[in-house]
Amino acid sequence: MCGIAGYIKSKDSSPKEFEKIILRMLNVSNHRGPDDCKYIIGKNYTLGTNRLSIQTIEYGQQPIENNNYVAGFNGEIFNFFELKEKYNLKSKSEIETILFLYDKFDVKFVEKLKGQFAIYIYDKRKKNLFLFRDRFGIRPIYYSLNKLSSFIFSSEIKSILSVSEMNHSLNGYSLAFTSMFWTNIGNHTSFEDIYILPANHYLKLNEKFEINIVTYENSFFKKDLLQNKNFNLYNSLKNSVKNQIFGEVGFCSYLSGGIDSSIIAYLLKNITKKKIDTFSISFEDKDYDESSAQNEVSKFLGTNHNTLKISKNDISNNFLETIHAAETFLFRTAPVPMYLLSKFVKTKGHKVFFTGEGADEILFGYDIFFETKIRKFWAKEKNSKSRFLLFKKLYNYLPQFKNSRYFRLIKDFYRTSLDVENDLFYSHFVRWTQYNYMSSYFNLNDSSKFSADILLEKYFETLPKGFTDLSLLRRAQYIECTTLLTNYLLSSQGDRVSMANSLEGRYPYLDENLLNDTININQNILAPGLKSKKLLRDSFKKKLPHQVLNRPKIAYQAPEARSFFEGKEPSKIIHKYLNSINSLEFQNSKNVLDLINKIKDPLSSKRLGFRENMAFIIGLSGYCLKDLRNKYKKNYKWANLKMKLKLQL
16 A cells, blocks of 8 residues: 655656655655655656555565656556466566556556556557456545646645646635535545545546546446346355455454444454454444443454544544545534544554445445335325335434324425435435525635536536436436445545554445446345345345344444533634635635524534534635645645655666
């Protein structure tokens, strides 16, 4: 696991200038690879890599160079040994194999890789730079183009900010996208003139500084071929976990207490025949705590279990650091405990963790899939007596249903926009209607830029042609996988907070082979009726206790807005935020201050809804992003790398 960085100039430059630039970039992202560092300087480029050593440090140093190419990458190639055998290669590292494949197959080589990766290859003959990103975007690549002088890329925005000549103000589209879709869309980031290479794409930069971004084969558009109701996922998932167990460092497993992470921990134990370490988050606030379920699973599996208890003060005291790691607007506080957990795991000596992330998207675990089914039923069966019983069945685990007021709200939700089934975004239509409310807190009134219709058009432009041919349920799945999964769960709540603490995550549910298996299975077998992840539960029914396999899906959440106002005095970050609100051009200061007064009032704060909490967190994260920009654009103090460096001229 590594951090990558590069700087390409339109004109030749001195080695000393390039050395200063690449050292600064690598120093900023040192946490992504504190074990080793190397960079290469050419006439008009410098390319470098920070390395977190998972295998022997002698092998896999990056970047590598020959007469034709310079190459480096961040990630893991899980079919590395398979590729070596197939092509009779003697390479000792993944990057050597990558370069061989590129030389043989050109850009098509990336379709032969199975793993999580961000790759750069500079073709010295053609003076072309290529950037490649894995299918789910587990590993990031950010870039910025100044057509007059430079092209910059890195695993982190901070590195770009530290050397870029441009201003990079906060991006209004990013604020609008987060307010509507809960995440960025397309290649947008939270900073103007800094972009992210979308998942499942590669970028080509030619000698004239022209950029071309291309997608490669998308597995989502295969047909539902398998009709076998007895299809078993056990072997597919076991092989996925087995393929991701390599490297010479120890690994551990996150354990939420739900079925997804429990299965991963079970497979790790049985494949390795060892007692594994598991890690969980618990909360002082009992409304969010799932420690009893976590302890139950760890006891059954016999793991060395470790629990990190999180308080509301922990949320507020570590929010700024989490934003600096995530480098984007957040709509909720959930990444903060994940940031603290990764820091905790690192202190225990681990470099790699396994997680159950991705299962809900691939195997239909979220309520939104079944809400879509129910809304469709309501639209077609307007006189059915079963209409109200369906959502009671779906949400029977929620204590709120004992409250008649909440029950009425749910009914109103399902009455909304029932007759728009032909809408491409039918599944997410209701969720996205929150935007009109959210925009009242932010200066997003420019209808030519930030109207809901414009944002939907921009999202539509990112969709591949095959999207319109997908079923209602598969469209919902694609939207979840390419928005919230890639741009939030695998990023802000995944790679960005874990790698801030030099910790690598692995995601067996997102394995290429497993994805191909599940995409080929008829959706009615994967998600029959209102039964989430039925195929997964059936595949492991003799492996784990009944109460574990059949525990209802409970979304991971953390304490929200009220966390920042606990105690006699608000947290330090709130003091700074309040003093800055009137100068934050992206906020409607009056509405935000009214919202804060409501949050501060103990009686009013109990009635805060999801949208109000979301508005506050987005606004606060915007302040933190401005702090991040100022830190690396203006106040960054030069520091020498305390690592082994190699300079090749």
